[in-house]
Amino acid sequence: MYDYTDFDEAFVRARTEQFSDQVRRRIDGSLTEDEFRPLRLMNGLYLQLHAYMLRVAIPYGTINPRQMRQLAMIAETFDKGYGHFTTRQNIQFNWPKLPDVPAILSALADVGMHAIQTSGNCVRNVTADHFAGAAADEIEDPRPVAELLRQWSTDHPEFQFLPRKFKIAITGSPNDRAVTRAHDIGLRMVRNAAGEPGFEVIVGGGLGRTPLVGQTVRDFLPKADLLPYVEAILSVYNTLGRRDNKYKARIKITLHETGKEELSRMIEERFEEIRPLFGGHDQALLARIEAAFAPPAFVNAPTDGYDLQRKADPVFRAWADTNLAAHRNDQYAIVSISLKAHGATPGDATADQMRLIADLAERYGHSELRISHEQNVILPHVHKSNLAALHAELRGTGLETANIGLISDIIACPGMDYCALATARSIPVAQEIATRFDELKLEHDIGALKIKISGCINACGHHHVGHIGILGLDRAGVENYQITLGGDGTETATIGERAGPGFAYDEIVPAIERLVRAYLEHREGPGEPFLAAYRRLGLAPFKAALYPAEGARDAA
Amino acid sequence: MSRAFTPKVVTANALLEGDVIYLTADDRWSRLHHEAELIEDEAHAQLRLLHAQSQRASAVGPYLADARPGPDGPEPVHFREAFRTRGPSNYRHGKQVEQSHV
Numbered sequence: 001m002y003d004y005t006d007f008d009e010a011f012v013r014a015r016t017e018q019f020s021d022q023v024r025r026r027i028d029g030s031l032t033e034d035e036f037r038p039l040r041l042m043n044g045l046y047l048q049l050h051a052y053m054l055r056v057a058i059p060y061g062t063i064n065p066r067q068m069r070q071l072a073m074i075a076e077t078f079d080k081g082y083g084h085f086t087t088r089q090n091i092q093f094n095w096p097k098l099p100d101v102p103a104i105l106s107a108l109a110d111v112g113m114h115a116i117q118t119s120g121n122c123v124r125n126v127t128a129d130h131f132a133g134a135a136a137d138e139i140e141d142p143r144p145v146a147e148l149l150r151q152w153s154t155d156h157p158e159f160q161f162l163p164r165k166f167k168i169a170i171t172g173s174p175n176d177r178a179v180t181r182a183h184d185i186g187l188r189m190v191r192n193a194a195g196e197p198g199f200e201v202i203v204g205g206g207l208g209r210t211p212l213v214g215q216t217v218r219d220f221l222p223k224a225d226l227l228p229y230v231e232a233i234l235s236v237y238n239t240l241g242r243r244d245n246k247y248k249a250r251i252k253i254t255l256h257e258t259g260k261e262e263l264s265r266m267i268e269e270r271f272e273e274i275r276p277l278f279g280g281h282d283q284a285l286l287a288r289i290e291a292a293f294a295p296p297a298f299v300n301a302p303t304d305g306y307d308l309q310r311k312a313d314p315v316f317r318a319w320a321d322t323n324l325a326a327h328r329n330d331q332y333a334i335v336s337i338s339l340k341a342h343g344a345t346p347g348d349a350t351a352d353q354m355r356l357i358a359d360l361a362e363r364y365g366h367s368e369l370r371i372s373h374e375q376n377v378i379l380p381h382v383h384k385s386n387l388a389a390l391h392a393e394l395r396g397t398g399l400e401t402a403n404i405g406l407i408s409d410i411i412a413c414p415g416m417d418y419c420a421l422a423t424a425r426s427i428p429v430a431q432e433i434a435t436r437f438d439e440l441k442l443e444h445d446i447g448a449l450k451i452k453i454s455g456c457i458n459a460c461g462h463h464h465v466g467h468i469g470i471l472g473l474d475r476a477g478v479e480n481y482q483i484t485l486g487g488d489g490t491e492t493a494t495i496g497e498r499a500g501p502g503f504a505y506d507e508i509v510p511a512i513e514r515l516v517r518a519y520l521e522h523r524e525g526p527g528e529p530f531l532a533a534y535r536r537l538g539l540a541p542f543k544a545a546l547y548p549a550e551g552a553r554d555a556a
Numbered sequence: 557m558s559r560a561f562t563p564k565v566v567t568a569n570a571l572l573e574g575d576v577i578y579l580t581a582d583d584r585w586s587r588l589h590h591e592a593e594l595i596e597d598e599a600h601a602q603l604r605l606l607h608a609q610s611q612r613a614s615a616v617g618p619y620l621a622d623a624r625p626g627p628d629g630p631e632p633v634h635f636r637e638a639f640r641t642r643g644p645s646n647y648r649h650g651k652q653v654e655q656s657h658v
């Protein structure tokens with residue numbers, strides 16, 4: 001992976017020093033909160049419901065074992081022994097104390113990490129396919145381009161005060177695992193007629209209070225043009241984007257107010273203007289970055305042990321069936337380590353778990369790790385002959401759950417257990433759904449089903465693109481949960497449809513159970529997953545299951 | 557006819573730890589909701605909020621939250637404020653444990 005150059009190192013150290021001084025001046029009273037707030041937010045420090053929260057960037061979800069161990073050390077020394085991985089592939093510490101934050105930032109800098117631009121109206125952490133560099137279906141590893149974007153956007157003087165925050169997602173695969181259509185800019189690698197790799201450029205996607213699927217402004221952008229083109233988009237948005245109304249400030253609104261034709265024309269015009277100014281420097285830099293992302297030296301060894309172990313051990317087989325994905329080297333597998341043990345908080349890892357994951361990555365995974373936006377940890381390169389040993393080490397640690405892509409692999413934002421913006425809790429809803437379906441032993445029978453939960457309209461839990469989405473609201477001082485159905489975050493991105501009136505806190509889990517039972521009843525067979533059944537059947541049978549009393553009334 | 561005033565407490569987060577804090581009648585910041593001053597008059601509420609806002613070195617983001625009288629002192633009305641008196645529901649962290657020691 002990319003290691004900090006002297007320049008990166010000096011930059012991060014300087015920022016840490018600068019912020020340490022700002023913290024000192026806040027504590028001694030020289031800075032008021034109004035003065036300090038924008039400074040702390042620029043450095044990823046929020047004040048939440050019960051405590052401060054520090055959001056640390058994990059660029060495009062890539063992290064090495066040494067960094068993971070440092071996160072464990074920070075969790076233990078300065079927090080309550082755990083960290084929370086988010087849908088933005090970041091990690092959040094929920095309990096830092098203000099006087100400790102400089103020490104935390106300096107511990108992060110020691111391993112080439114920071115919390116810069118994890119907040120504020122700037123280009124945020126660029127997110128990427130969590131199988132990047134390993135997936136069987138990948139055209140090219142998208143991370144060198146993501147790293148180029150990171151370097152370009154970090155402290156970019158023109159783009160520090162955008163109308164609103166700006167999120168870029170990138171995938172190198174035709175199967176979109178990075179939700180690119182729900183980002184301000186989505187970049188999806190494709191090949192042109194000549195077989196050359198380039199990008200489909202999608203603009204104006206986003207969830208939140210106005211959920212919209214992004215629109216393609218360029219079907220094929222040659223790879224070499226990427227940086228000037230992205231800069232052209234930012235530049236046009238920086239000019240047109242509304243600063244008068246926070247709710248209309250994202251580029252998705254600019255797109256709708258300006259129209260795709262006109263916006264595309266302006267982007268192309270700006271692109272023509274600035275492209276010559278890049279003078280090939282971006283390409284020289286990209287070439288250097290690409291060298292840092294060279295794949296590991298794959299081992300060539302027999303895999304028949306794996307086949308035998310699968311036959312011999314049903315627990316291992318169940319785990320392998322759900323938690324492995326196809327690697328481009330067929331002797332290898334991509335391993336997803338679930339941070340969704342039934343009843344646990346989605347995305348949380350203890351310091352011990354982080355250290356174990358770091359050890360396992362070194363022992364079995366060429367020292368590579370990724371964090372997924374679905375709040376799990378990925379070992380992208382594990383030789384099949386090591387899978388059984390890896391699984392054996394996971395057992396008993398809370399990391400062995402065989403549920404990737406299943407009903408208990410729930411995305412949940414922190415909600416009102418932590419987040420100051422929340423209108424309801426989301427974590428306990430996720431915990432209870434997972435526990436309930438584990439009790440019912442129905443999870444594997446149900447098959448692929450993505451539940452996503454947000455604790456407010458900001459939709460950090462991606463509920464709009466969940467096959468089942470749950471949105472927690474405050475209805476007259478009581479928690480209330482709205483269900484959406486049929487959402488999809490992949491290349492066939494769709495915003496879910498509202499099923500009807502919301503449910504009280506103690507009604508939401510039974511409602512989900514009725515919904516899932518209706519699916520089991522109506523599906524054509526185990527080969528028809530929830531989303532396919534929903535697309536075939538429409539809302540009606542699910543609505544009837546959710547609101548049985550109303551059906552009875554209609555029939556009466 | 558003016559609407560009845562819902563009683564309030566002044567609450568904020570502590571500057572150093574971020575803990576939820578409440579303004580008491582004798583101008584202290586307490587970690588305990590029931591020690592807060594229950595303010596039953598709108599004009600007085602504004603004065604207390606102003607006082608809280610002047611406490612820059614100890615309190616961040618003070619605001620007035622609805623409250624009601626209880627046997628041991630003021631109690632929160634809204635569920636958000638009730639959570640703030642306890643801590644998160646997924647772990648026994650925050651006030652719910654710290655308070656069991658006092």
Ligand code: SF4
Nearest residue numbers: 413419422455456460
């Ligand atoms: S969706 Fe709302 S409650 Fe959840 S983390 Fe985002 S802002 Fe907070």
